[in-house]
Amino acid sequence: MAPNFPDAGSAALFQQIQGILHQARRPLVLTGAGLSAADTAGSGGLGTFQDSESPWIKARDPAWGSTAALKRDPTRFWTWGLELLDAVAASRSGPLPGHEALARWMAGHGDRRLITQNVDGLHRRTLRSVGVDPQDRILEIHGTMDHLRCTACRRQRALPARAELRPESPPTCLACGHLLEPAVVWMGDLLDESQLQQAYAWTEAADAALVIGTSGNIQPVGDLPRRIAGRGHPVIVVDPDPTAFMGIATHRIIGSASEVLPTLLHT
Numbered sequence: 001m002a003p004n005f006p007d008a009g010s011a012a013l014f015q016q017i018q019g020i021l022h023q024a025r026r027p028l029v030l031t032g033a034g035l036s037a038a039d040t041a042g043s044g045g046l047g048t049f050q051d052s053e054s055p056w057i058k059a060r061d062p063a064w065g066s067t068a069a070l071k072r073d074p075t076r077f078w079t080w081g082l083e084l085l086d087a088v089a090a091s092r093s094g095p096l097p098g099h100e101a102l103a104r105w106m107a108g109h110g111d112r113r114l115i116t117q118n119v120d121g122l123h124r125r126t127l128r129s130v131g132v133d134p135q136d137r138i139l140e141i142h143g144t145m146d147h148l149r150c151t152a153c154r155r156q157r158a159l160p161a162r163a164e165l166r167p168e169s170p171p172t173c174l175a176c177g178h179l180l181e182p183a184v185v186w187m188g189d190l191l192d193e194s195q196l197q198q199a200y201a202w203t204e205a206a207d208a209a210l211v212i213g214t215s216g217n218i219q220p221v222g223d224l225p226r227r228i229a230g231r232g233h234p235v236i237v238v239d240p241d242p243t244a245f246m247g248i249a250t251h252r253i254i255g256s257a258s259e260v261l262p263t264l265l266h267t
């Protein structure tokens with residue numbers, strides 16, 4: 001039984017979209033902040049970058065979310081940094097029907113891949129939870145809050161226990177002693193070149209795109225579905241709001257990921 005989403009038009013059209021996703025040989029999923037926000041709404045969750053109450057809003061402001069801000073005042077930076085980590089932890093405590101539906105859909109199909117702008121690590125965790133190694137299946141193109149990165153030598157380490165992170169004594173690199181920051185890409189920073197090359201390679205190989213909860217305004221993710229559409233392949237957009245992908249979407253489903261994906265990807 002297909003849900004009654006206005007732009008899907010009819011149960012037949014919804015089934016057609018299911019068929020496209022089922023038959024695509026190398027579908028590529030792109031997800032953004034809207035996925036986590038939709039799935040955790042009401043459970044003290046992450047919030048989108050647009051939510052002014054969220055600590056994430058500061059992540060877009062270089063006065064807070066930047067290596068320079070960390071170096072200027074490490075204690076101020078890490079006071080906010082712990083708010084961010086707590087927001088991530090809260091988002092993991094709630095139900096994640098959108099993430100879980102995607103993970104089940106990807107399991108057993110090695111050519112189904114996902115690129116996310118989200119730094120909460122939820123796709124990696126849910127994929128692992130269904131027994132799939134996220135390596136070569138998921139790209140976290142904006143990095144992850146699960147790791148810390150040295151501001152000098154760039155070495156990464158797993159996030160220490162919450163109790164070990166104290167703003168008054170900010171974490172430092174075991175190798176070189178310089179300050180550590182969350183292993184994310186700050187606004188204005190360059191993306192990791194090898195990840196970028198991988199993202200373009202997956203995009204060139206893709207024969208369908210499923211775009212969820214991303215406005216399309218942030219590059220390069222905004223550019224990837226256009227490339228897939230440009231080769232004549234279907235682009236399916238799932239979002240409660242209009243996005244920059246409206247002009248290239250071949251199919252659009254209005255709704256949140258947690259509403260739509262469990263049914264859409266159920267086969």
Ligand SMILES: [Zn+2]
Nearest residue numbers: 150153173176
């Ligand atoms: Zn270092």
